[in-house]
Amino acid sequence: MIRGLYTAATGMITKQVQMENLTNNIANINTAGFKKDNLAIKSFDEVLLENRDKYLNGKSFSNKLGKMEFGVGIDETVTTYSQGIIEETGRNLDFAINGSGFFTLEGADGEYRYTRDGRFKIDGNGFLTTINGERVVGINAAGIKKFIKVEKSDFKLGSDGLIENTGGLKFLISSFNNSQDLKKGPSNTYSSNSQPDIDTTSNIIQNSIEKSNVDPIEAVTSLITLMRNYESNQKILQQMDETLGKTVNEVGSLK
Known part of the structure:
Protein backbone atom coordinates (compact mmCIF):
# COMPACT_ATOMS: atom_id res chain seq x y z
CA MET A 1 0.00 0.00 0.00
CA ILE A 2 2.80 2.41 0.91
CA ARG A 3 4.56 1.56 -2.33
CA GLY A 4 1.35 2.36 -4.18
CA LEU A 5 1.35 5.81 -2.60
CA TYR A 6 4.87 6.48 -3.88
CA GLN A 16 3.06 18.28 -13.33
CA VAL A 17 6.51 18.75 -14.91
CA GLN A 18 5.10 17.68 -18.29
CA MET A 19 2.29 20.22 -17.97
CA GLU A 20 4.77 22.99 -17.11
CA ASN A 21 6.85 22.11 -20.18
CA LEU A 22 3.78 21.97 -22.42
CA THR A 23 2.52 25.28 -21.03
CA ASN A 24 5.86 26.87 -21.96
CA ASN A 25 5.52 25.49 -25.50
CA ILE A 26 2.01 26.92 -25.79
CA ALA A 27 3.16 30.30 -24.44
CA ASN A 28 5.73 30.47 -27.28
CA ILE A 29 3.38 29.59 -30.14
CA ASN A 30 3.81 33.11 -31.54
CA THR A 31 7.57 33.34 -30.87
CA ALA A 32 9.47 33.43 -34.16
CA GLY A 33 11.84 30.49 -34.62
CA PHE A 34 10.89 28.84 -31.31
CA LYS A 35 11.54 25.09 -31.10
CA LYS A 36 9.35 23.01 -28.82
CA ASP A 37 10.65 20.82 -26.00
CA ASN A 38 9.50 17.29 -25.25
CA LEU A 39 10.19 15.36 -22.05
CA ALA A 40 11.47 11.81 -22.22
CA ILE A 41 9.96 9.61 -19.49
CA LYS A 42 11.74 6.74 -17.75
CA SER A 43 10.43 4.11 -15.36
CA PHE A 44 12.14 3.31 -12.09
CA ASP A 45 13.53 -0.16 -11.44
CA GLU A 46 11.03 -2.99 -10.98
CA VAL A 47 11.10 -5.44 -8.08
CA LEU A 48 9.94 -9.03 -8.10
CA LEU A 49 7.49 -9.85 -5.32
CA GLU A 50 7.56 -13.29 -3.76
CA ASN A 51 5.49 -14.98 -1.07
CA ARG A 52 7.54 -17.28 1.25
CA ASP A 53 4.74 -18.22 3.64
CA LYS A 54 4.28 -21.69 2.13
CA TYR A 55 5.98 -24.43 4.19
CA LEU A 56 6.30 -28.08 3.27
CA ASN A 57 8.22 -30.60 5.38
CA GLY A 58 9.77 -27.80 7.37
CA LYS A 59 11.01 -25.93 4.30
CA SER A 60 9.73 -22.64 2.90
CA PHE A 61 8.85 -22.34 -0.75
CA SER A 62 8.61 -19.10 -2.66
CA ASN A 63 5.61 -18.20 -4.73
CA LYS A 64 6.29 -15.49 -7.29
CA LEU A 65 3.52 -12.92 -7.23
CA GLY A 66 4.75 -10.72 -10.08
CA LYS A 67 6.60 -7.47 -10.58
CA MET A 68 5.94 -4.08 -9.03
CA GLU A 69 7.01 -0.80 -10.56
CA PHE A 70 8.05 2.21 -8.49
CA GLY A 71 6.54 4.78 -10.81
CA VAL A 72 8.02 7.02 -13.48
CA GLY A 73 10.26 10.07 -13.65
CA ILE A 74 11.72 12.58 -16.11
CA ASP A 75 14.70 11.27 -18.07
CA GLU A 76 15.72 14.28 -20.18
CA THR A 77 14.42 17.24 -22.16
CA VAL A 78 14.61 16.81 -25.92
CA THR A 79 14.21 19.80 -28.25
CA THR A 80 12.51 19.18 -31.59
CA TYR A 81 14.24 21.17 -34.35
CA SER A 82 11.73 20.53 -37.13
CA GLN A 83 11.16 23.32 -39.63
CA GLY A 84 8.48 25.85 -38.75
CA ILE A 85 6.13 27.44 -41.26
CA ILE A 86 7.67 30.43 -43.06
CA GLU A 87 5.34 33.43 -43.02
CA GLU A 88 5.74 36.55 -45.12
CA THR A 89 5.72 39.76 -43.08
CA ALA A 108 28.17 41.81 -25.19
CA ASP A 109 30.28 39.18 -23.43
CA GLY A 110 31.94 38.23 -26.73
CA GLU A 111 30.42 34.74 -26.76
CA TYR A 112 28.76 33.33 -29.85
CA ASN A 125 25.94 52.48 -35.18
CA GLY A 126 24.26 50.94 -38.22
CA PHE A 127 24.85 47.29 -37.24
CA LEU A 128 22.24 44.60 -37.68
CA THR A 129 21.18 43.24 -34.27
CA THR A 130 18.54 41.09 -32.63
CA ILE A 131 15.66 42.77 -30.83
CA ASN A 132 17.76 42.34 -27.65
CA GLY A 133 20.85 44.07 -29.07
CA GLU A 134 23.08 41.09 -29.95
CA ARG A 135 24.96 41.78 -33.16
CA VAL A 136 24.46 39.52 -36.16
CA VAL A 137 27.65 37.99 -37.57
CA GLY A 138 28.37 37.76 -41.28
CA ILE A 139 31.13 36.17 -43.35
CA ASN A 140 32.81 37.17 -46.61
CA ALA A 141 34.26 35.10 -49.47
CA ALA A 142 37.64 34.94 -47.72
CA GLY A 143 36.04 33.35 -44.65
CA ILE A 144 36.52 36.44 -42.49
CA LYS A 145 33.78 37.00 -39.91
CA LYS A 146 32.44 40.52 -39.42
CA PHE A 147 29.47 42.25 -37.91
CA ILE A 148 26.90 43.14 -40.55
CA LYS A 149 26.73 46.92 -41.00
CA VAL A 150 23.86 48.06 -43.20
CA GLU A 151 23.22 51.69 -42.17
CA LYS A 152 19.74 51.82 -43.77
CA SER A 153 16.82 49.43 -43.39
CA ASP A 154 15.92 49.27 -47.10
CA PHE A 155 18.85 47.04 -48.06
CA LYS A 156 18.27 43.89 -50.11
CA LEU A 157 19.44 40.31 -49.83
CA GLY A 158 20.61 39.04 -53.20
CA SER A 159 19.73 35.67 -54.68
CA ASP A 160 23.37 34.66 -54.10
CA GLY A 161 22.98 35.38 -50.38
CA LEU A 162 25.07 38.57 -50.45
CA ILE A 163 23.79 41.47 -48.37
CA GLU A 164 23.66 44.74 -50.28
CA ASN A 165 26.24 47.43 -49.46
CA THR A 166 28.16 45.33 -46.93
CA GLY A 167 31.31 44.65 -48.94
CA GLY A 168 30.36 41.09 -49.91
CA LEU A 169 29.03 39.79 -46.59
CA LYS A 170 26.60 36.94 -46.18
CA PHE A 171 24.84 35.79 -43.02
CA LEU A 172 27.07 33.39 -41.10
CA ILE A 173 24.74 30.40 -40.83
CA SER A 174 25.99 27.78 -38.37
CA SER A 175 25.04 24.11 -38.31
CA PHE A 176 25.70 21.35 -35.80
CA ASN A 177 26.27 17.64 -36.30
CA ASN A 178 24.25 16.93 -33.17
CA SER A 179 21.66 19.62 -32.51
CA GLN A 180 20.94 18.08 -29.09
CA ASP A 181 24.30 19.51 -27.94
CA LEU A 182 22.72 22.96 -28.13
CA LYS A 183 21.58 24.49 -24.87
CA LYS A 184 18.65 26.88 -24.74
CA GLY A 185 19.49 30.30 -23.39
CA PRO A 186 17.69 33.58 -22.83
CA SER A 187 15.80 35.49 -25.55
CA ASN A 188 15.25 32.49 -27.82
CA THR A 189 18.97 31.85 -28.32
CA TYR A 190 21.17 28.77 -28.04
CA SER A 191 24.74 28.15 -26.97
CA SER A 192 27.08 25.26 -27.65
CA ASN A 193 30.44 24.00 -26.42
CA SER A 194 31.14 22.37 -29.79
CA GLN A 195 32.49 24.15 -32.86
CA PRO A 196 29.77 24.56 -35.50
CA ASP A 197 30.15 24.07 -39.23
CA ILE A 198 29.32 26.75 -41.80
CA ASP A 199 25.96 25.88 -43.34
CA THR A 200 25.90 26.38 -47.12
CA THR A 201 22.65 24.54 -47.84
CA SER A 202 20.06 26.59 -45.93
CA ASN A 203 18.20 29.33 -47.79
CA ILE A 204 17.65 32.77 -46.26
CA ILE A 217 -4.17 21.78 -31.55
CA GLU A 218 -1.75 19.00 -30.64
CA ALA A 219 -0.41 20.97 -27.67
CA VAL A 220 -3.84 21.78 -26.21
CA THR A 221 -5.01 18.18 -26.70
CA SER A 222 -1.91 16.87 -24.93
CA LEU A 223 -2.43 19.34 -22.09
CA ILE A 224 -6.00 18.12 -21.53
CA THR A 225 -4.79 14.49 -21.52
CA LEU A 226 -2.08 15.30 -18.98
CA MET A 227 -4.56 17.06 -16.71
CA ARG A 228 -6.87 14.04 -16.75
CA ASN A 229 -3.97 11.69 -16.00
CA TYR A 230 -2.91 13.92 -13.12
CA MET A 240 -5.11 4.74 -0.80
CA ASP A 241 -4.88 7.37 1.93
CA GLU A 242 -8.47 6.68 3.00
CA THR A 243 -7.82 2.93 3.01
CA LEU A 244 -4.72 3.37 5.14
CA GLY A 245 -6.70 5.56 7.51
CA LYS A 246 -9.31 2.87 7.96
CA THR A 247 -6.61 0.23 8.45
CA VAL A 248 -4.97 2.23 11.21
CA ASN A 249 -8.11 3.43 12.97
CA GLU A 250 -10.66 0.67 12.46
CA VAL A 251 -9.11 -2.72 11.66
CA GLY A 252 -8.55 -4.71 14.84
CA SER A 253 -10.16 -2.14 17.14
CA LEU A 254 -12.37 -3.40 19.94
CA LYS A 255 -16.03 -2.36 20.01
Whole structure:
Protein backbone atom coordinates (compact mmCIF):
# COMPACT_ATOMS: atom_id res chain seq x y z
CA MET A 1 0.00 0.00 0.00
CA ILE A 2 2.80 2.41 0.91
CA ARG A 3 4.56 1.56 -2.33
CA GLY A 4 1.35 2.36 -4.18
CA LEU A 5 1.35 5.81 -2.60
CA TYR A 6 4.87 6.48 -3.88
CA THR A 7 3.97 5.20 -7.35
CA ALA A 8 0.92 7.47 -7.59
CA ALA A 9 2.91 10.41 -6.20
CA THR A 10 5.73 10.04 -8.75
CA GLY A 11 3.08 9.90 -11.47
CA MET A 12 1.61 13.20 -10.26
CA ILE A 13 5.03 14.88 -10.07
CA THR A 14 5.91 13.71 -13.58
CA LYS A 15 2.61 14.91 -15.03
CA GLN A 16 3.06 18.28 -13.33
CA VAL A 17 6.51 18.75 -14.91
CA GLN A 18 5.10 17.68 -18.29
CA MET A 19 2.29 20.22 -17.97
CA GLU A 20 4.77 22.99 -17.11
CA ASN A 21 6.85 22.11 -20.18
CA LEU A 22 3.78 21.97 -22.42
CA THR A 23 2.52 25.28 -21.03
CA ASN A 24 5.86 26.87 -21.96
CA ASN A 25 5.52 25.49 -25.50
CA ILE A 26 2.01 26.92 -25.79
CA ALA A 27 3.16 30.30 -24.44
CA ASN A 28 5.73 30.47 -27.28
CA ILE A 29 3.38 29.59 -30.14
CA ASN A 30 3.81 33.11 -31.54
CA THR A 31 7.57 33.34 -30.87
CA ALA A 32 9.47 33.43 -34.16
CA GLY A 33 11.84 30.49 -34.62
CA PHE A 34 10.89 28.84 -31.31
CA LYS A 35 11.54 25.09 -31.10
CA LYS A 36 9.35 23.01 -28.82
CA ASP A 37 10.65 20.82 -26.00
CA ASN A 38 9.50 17.29 -25.25
CA LEU A 39 10.19 15.36 -22.05
CA ALA A 40 11.47 11.81 -22.22
CA ILE A 41 9.96 9.61 -19.49
CA LYS A 42 11.74 6.74 -17.75
CA SER A 43 10.43 4.11 -15.36
CA PHE A 44 12.14 3.31 -12.09
CA ASP A 45 13.53 -0.16 -11.44
CA GLU A 46 11.03 -2.99 -10.98
CA VAL A 47 11.10 -5.44 -8.08
CA LEU A 48 9.94 -9.03 -8.10
CA LEU A 49 7.49 -9.85 -5.32
CA GLU A 50 7.56 -13.29 -3.76
CA ASN A 51 5.49 -14.98 -1.07
CA ARG A 52 7.54 -17.28 1.25
CA ASP A 53 4.74 -18.22 3.64
CA LYS A 54 4.28 -21.69 2.13
CA TYR A 55 5.98 -24.43 4.19
CA LEU A 56 6.30 -28.08 3.27
CA ASN A 57 8.22 -30.60 5.38
CA GLY A 58 9.77 -27.80 7.37
CA LYS A 59 11.01 -25.93 4.30
CA SER A 60 9.73 -22.64 2.90
CA PHE A 61 8.85 -22.34 -0.75
CA SER A 62 8.61 -19.10 -2.66
CA ASN A 63 5.61 -18.20 -4.73
CA LYS A 64 6.29 -15.49 -7.29
CA LEU A 65 3.52 -12.92 -7.23
CA GLY A 66 4.75 -10.72 -10.08
CA LYS A 67 6.60 -7.47 -10.58
CA MET A 68 5.94 -4.08 -9.03
CA GLU A 69 7.01 -0.80 -10.56
CA PHE A 70 8.05 2.21 -8.49
CA GLY A 71 6.54 4.78 -10.81
CA VAL A 72 8.02 7.02 -13.48
CA GLY A 73 10.26 10.07 -13.65
CA ILE A 74 11.72 12.58 -16.11
CA ASP A 75 14.70 11.27 -18.07
CA GLU A 76 15.72 14.28 -20.18
CA THR A 77 14.42 17.24 -22.16
CA VAL A 78 14.61 16.81 -25.92
CA THR A 79 14.21 19.80 -28.25
CA THR A 80 12.51 19.18 -31.59
CA TYR A 81 14.24 21.17 -34.35
CA SER A 82 11.73 20.53 -37.13
CA GLN A 83 11.16 23.32 -39.63
CA GLY A 84 8.48 25.85 -38.75
CA ILE A 85 6.13 27.44 -41.26
CA ILE A 86 7.67 30.43 -43.06
CA GLU A 87 5.34 33.43 -43.02
CA GLU A 88 5.74 36.55 -45.12
CA THR A 89 5.72 39.76 -43.08
CA GLY A 90 6.65 42.44 -45.60
CA ARG A 91 9.17 43.86 -43.11
CA ASN A 92 12.57 44.35 -44.68
CA LEU A 93 14.49 43.45 -41.51
CA ASP A 94 12.75 40.07 -41.07
CA PHE A 95 14.63 36.96 -42.21
CA ALA A 96 13.73 33.27 -42.13
CA ILE A 97 15.96 30.23 -42.50
CA ASN A 98 14.67 27.43 -44.69
CA GLY A 99 16.94 24.61 -43.57
CA SER A 100 18.66 23.37 -40.43
CA GLY A 101 21.08 26.22 -39.77
CA PHE A 102 21.12 29.05 -37.22
CA PHE A 103 21.89 32.76 -37.41
CA THR A 104 25.17 33.46 -35.59
CA LEU A 105 25.20 36.22 -32.96
CA GLU A 106 27.79 37.76 -30.69
CA GLY A 107 26.70 39.04 -27.30
CA ALA A 108 28.17 41.81 -25.19
CA ASP A 109 30.28 39.18 -23.43
CA GLY A 110 31.94 38.23 -26.73
CA GLU A 111 30.42 34.74 -26.76
CA TYR A 112 28.76 33.33 -29.85
CA ARG A 113 25.10 32.45 -29.65
CA TYR A 114 22.71 31.03 -32.21
CA THR A 115 19.08 31.64 -33.06
CA ARG A 116 16.33 30.90 -35.57
CA ASP A 117 14.60 34.17 -34.72
CA GLY A 118 15.29 36.51 -37.64
CA ARG A 119 13.45 39.60 -36.42
CA PHE A 120 16.33 42.06 -36.62
CA LYS A 121 16.80 45.79 -36.16
CA ILE A 122 19.55 48.36 -36.78
CA ASP A 123 21.37 49.87 -33.80
CA GLY A 124 22.66 53.42 -33.47
CA ASN A 125 25.94 52.48 -35.18
CA GLY A 126 24.26 50.94 -38.22
CA PHE A 127 24.85 47.29 -37.24
CA LEU A 128 22.24 44.60 -37.68
CA THR A 129 21.18 43.24 -34.27
CA THR A 130 18.54 41.09 -32.63
CA ILE A 131 15.66 42.77 -30.83
CA ASN A 132 17.76 42.34 -27.65
CA GLY A 133 20.85 44.07 -29.07
CA GLU A 134 23.08 41.09 -29.95
CA ARG A 135 24.96 41.78 -33.16
CA VAL A 136 24.46 39.52 -36.16
CA VAL A 137 27.65 37.99 -37.57
CA GLY A 138 28.37 37.76 -41.28
CA ILE A 139 31.13 36.17 -43.35
CA ASN A 140 32.81 37.17 -46.61
CA ALA A 141 34.26 35.10 -49.47
CA ALA A 142 37.64 34.94 -47.72
CA GLY A 143 36.04 33.35 -44.65
CA ILE A 144 36.52 36.44 -42.49
CA LYS A 145 33.78 37.00 -39.91
CA LYS A 146 32.44 40.52 -39.42
CA PHE A 147 29.47 42.25 -37.91
CA ILE A 148 26.90 43.14 -40.55
CA LYS A 149 26.73 46.92 -41.00
CA VAL A 150 23.86 48.06 -43.20
CA GLU A 151 23.22 51.69 -42.17
CA LYS A 152 19.74 51.82 -43.77
CA SER A 153 16.82 49.43 -43.39
CA ASP A 154 15.92 49.27 -47.10
CA PHE A 155 18.85 47.04 -48.06
CA LYS A 156 18.27 43.89 -50.11
CA LEU A 157 19.44 40.31 -49.83
CA GLY A 158 20.61 39.04 -53.20
CA SER A 159 19.73 35.67 -54.68
CA ASP A 160 23.37 34.66 -54.10
CA GLY A 161 22.98 35.38 -50.38
CA LEU A 162 25.07 38.57 -50.45
CA ILE A 163 23.79 41.47 -48.37
CA GLU A 164 23.66 44.74 -50.28
CA ASN A 165 26.24 47.43 -49.46
CA THR A 166 28.16 45.33 -46.93
CA GLY A 167 31.31 44.65 -48.94
CA GLY A 168 30.36 41.09 -49.91
CA LEU A 169 29.03 39.79 -46.59
CA LYS A 170 26.60 36.94 -46.18
CA PHE A 171 24.84 35.79 -43.02
CA LEU A 172 27.07 33.39 -41.10
CA ILE A 173 24.74 30.40 -40.83
CA SER A 174 25.99 27.78 -38.37
CA SER A 175 25.04 24.11 -38.31
CA PHE A 176 25.70 21.35 -35.80
CA ASN A 177 26.27 17.64 -36.30
CA ASN A 178 24.25 16.93 -33.17
CA SER A 179 21.66 19.62 -32.51
CA GLN A 180 20.94 18.08 -29.09
CA ASP A 181 24.30 19.51 -27.94
CA LEU A 182 22.72 22.96 -28.13
CA LYS A 183 21.58 24.49 -24.87
CA LYS A 184 18.65 26.88 -24.74
CA GLY A 185 19.49 30.30 -23.39
CA PRO A 186 17.69 33.58 -22.83
CA SER A 187 15.80 35.49 -25.55
CA ASN A 188 15.25 32.49 -27.82
CA THR A 189 18.97 31.85 -28.32
CA TYR A 190 21.17 28.77 -28.04
CA SER A 191 24.74 28.15 -26.97
CA SER A 192 27.08 25.26 -27.65
CA ASN A 193 30.44 24.00 -26.42
CA SER A 194 31.14 22.37 -29.79
CA GLN A 195 32.49 24.15 -32.86
CA PRO A 196 29.77 24.56 -35.50
CA ASP A 197 30.15 24.07 -39.23
CA ILE A 198 29.32 26.75 -41.80
CA ASP A 199 25.96 25.88 -43.34
CA THR A 200 25.90 26.38 -47.12
CA THR A 201 22.65 24.54 -47.84
CA SER A 202 20.06 26.59 -45.93
CA ASN A 203 18.20 29.33 -47.79
CA ILE A 204 17.65 32.77 -46.26
CA ILE A 205 14.36 34.45 -47.10
CA GLN A 206 13.94 38.20 -46.60
CA ASN A 207 10.66 39.86 -45.56
CA SER A 208 9.63 36.66 -43.75
CA ILE A 209 9.95 34.91 -40.41
CA GLU A 210 9.89 31.27 -39.37
CA LYS A 211 7.01 30.59 -37.04
CA SER A 212 7.20 28.37 -33.97
CA ASN A 213 7.05 24.62 -34.68
CA VAL A 214 4.49 24.14 -31.88
CA ASP A 215 1.20 22.71 -33.19
CA PRO A 216 -1.53 24.52 -31.18
CA ILE A 217 -4.17 21.78 -31.55
CA GLU A 218 -1.75 19.00 -30.64
CA ALA A 219 -0.41 20.97 -27.67
CA VAL A 220 -3.84 21.78 -26.21
CA THR A 221 -5.01 18.18 -26.70
CA SER A 222 -1.91 16.87 -24.93
CA LEU A 223 -2.43 19.34 -22.09
CA ILE A 224 -6.00 18.12 -21.53
CA THR A 225 -4.79 14.49 -21.52
CA LEU A 226 -2.08 15.30 -18.98
CA MET A 227 -4.56 17.06 -16.71
CA ARG A 228 -6.87 14.04 -16.75
CA ASN A 229 -3.97 11.69 -16.00
CA TYR A 230 -2.91 13.92 -13.12
CA GLU A 231 -6.46 13.85 -11.71
CA SER A 232 -6.55 10.05 -12.01
CA ASN A 233 -3.33 9.71 -10.01
CA GLN A 234 -4.69 12.16 -7.47
CA LYS A 235 -7.87 10.11 -6.97
CA ILE A 236 -5.84 6.91 -6.56
CA LEU A 237 -3.66 8.63 -3.96
CA GLN A 238 -6.73 9.81 -2.05
CA GLN A 239 -8.31 6.35 -2.10
CA MET A 240 -5.11 4.74 -0.80
CA ASP A 241 -4.88 7.37 1.93
CA GLU A 242 -8.47 6.68 3.00
CA THR A 243 -7.82 2.93 3.01
CA LEU A 244 -4.72 3.37 5.14
CA GLY A 245 -6.70 5.56 7.51
CA LYS A 246 -9.31 2.87 7.96
CA THR A 247 -6.61 0.23 8.45
CA VAL A 248 -4.97 2.23 11.21
CA ASN A 249 -8.11 3.43 12.97
CA GLU A 250 -10.66 0.67 12.46
CA VAL A 251 -9.11 -2.72 11.66
CA GLY A 252 -8.55 -4.71 14.84
CA SER A 253 -10.16 -2.14 17.14
CA LEU A 254 -12.37 -3.40 19.94
CA LYS A 255 -16.03 -2.36 20.01
